[in-house]
Amino acid sequence: MDYVLGIDIGTGSVKAVAVDTKCNSFGAFQQHYAFTSPQPGYHEQNPEEIWNAFKKSMDGLIAEIGNVPKAISLSSAMHSLIPVDENGNALAPMITWADNRSSEIAKGLRSTETGLSIYKATGTPLHAMSPLCKIIWLKENDPDLFSQTHKFISIKEYIWYKLFKEFKIDYSIASCTGLFNIDLLDWHTDSLNITGIDSKMLSEPVQTNYTKFLESGIAVVIGASDGCMANLGSGGIKPGIAVMTIGTSGAVRIASDKPLPNEKAMTFSYILDKDTFICGGPINNGGIALQWWIKNNIKHDLGETDYEQLFEEIAGIRAGSNGLLFLPYLTGDRAPIWDSESCGVFFGVKLEHGKAHFSRAVLEGICYAMYDVLDALQENAEPIKQINISGGIVKSDIWMQIMADITGKDLVITQSEDASAVGAALLAMKALGLIHDYSDLVNKTPKMVKPNPNNGEVYLRNFRIFKTLYSDLKNTMHEFYKMNL
Incomplete structure (x- = not known):
């Protein structure tokens, strides 16, 4: 069988997925x-x-399938940094996103x-x-390591060097470094100046379809970042379609033929290929906020049935949680507020509110935070008509209905x-x-x-209060944060 191996180098694991030439995935292998x-x-690996x-x-997935792929292609988590010597050896642990x-x-x-x-x-x-x-932090706080570094690279560059003994970085990973000019497709002079490095200390940027061959003859395509690949793998590369992913955290992304900067919300514009930017924003508090609520207020030892029970209980609570709001900023947040000193808040608490109201408010708060990013994106993008959704949220019909x-x-x-990996x-x-x-890749019979609209009117009013x-x-929040350091 002819197939291509998509490999996603994530924060917690590497996952290889086999995809046949009809774009159907049929095998996977994961290593944590x-x-x-x-x-x-600190967060290091x-x-x-x-x-x-x-x-x-x-190697594990190829062995399971029994024949070699037509090609291998790489997806990778963004924002990692590894200082290496001239032979690609790490001089310190990798700093993650x-x-x-x-x-x-x-x-x-x-x-x-x-x-x-x-x-x-x-x-x-x-x-x-x-x-x-x-x-910049390394320059100011670890000058010895900074001076010893031959190049600063990402985890994908590290793996690419292991495979081919060359320092290359795809435009997609480069575009999420803060060091790469996405219009000129080259390292950005002002960024280099404030970091105190020159372009020789970074890899050579190449297109995301850049291809080399292993000794076995298998083609390896350098690929793109995991966020851009997720949009591709979710069918979200056409105007008017957004992609939302809620796992532990969350993200909202849309495809565009040009960058979509928003200085206030500071949404990102990353490169998928020569024709496509993936623009959006990440939130910190997705499923982690729901997990916190259940673990600390319902049941300490979590199981699938505990989530299912919560979803059943909130089905009887009307939209808006009877006037109860939740700001889900338990770990601070990224887009669109970019405030690491923010915190979680329940607002509007009254005697009539029971546990189910709070549970529903938590779900609604996560969805408000995601909508806050979507709202910022829509300021200068084409109107969004459809959202392709993935992650843990798809396991709950009521959570998807709230969204x-x-x-x-x-x-x-x-x-x-x-x-x-599919992307x-x-x-x-x-x-x-x-x-x-x-x-x-388009799913001809998607679940929709x-x-x-009646619930939408309630949520629109509550979202305005959420923002305010x-x-x-x-x-x-900032004052209280500093008091409790």
């Missing part, structure tokens, strides 16, 4: 790994452990004209997740799992001429959730 947090705010997981996933040690640097940049100009040129939000801020009602959009379930396979198929365009509530409490 851990992270360390040696100090508060061993790049060699990830390389070994990559090899095990690739979740590392927050450079948050003060990001906060300072957001208040300057230089920072805003860098955001507009690079399409990358000014946040601790970005390699831009991580490199449809709050956004006022049709929800379509396309690729419920492995969207990034990687699709990109390779197009690059190698196995398919002519991405329309082959229609919004209830954060604005009114912002300074108090």
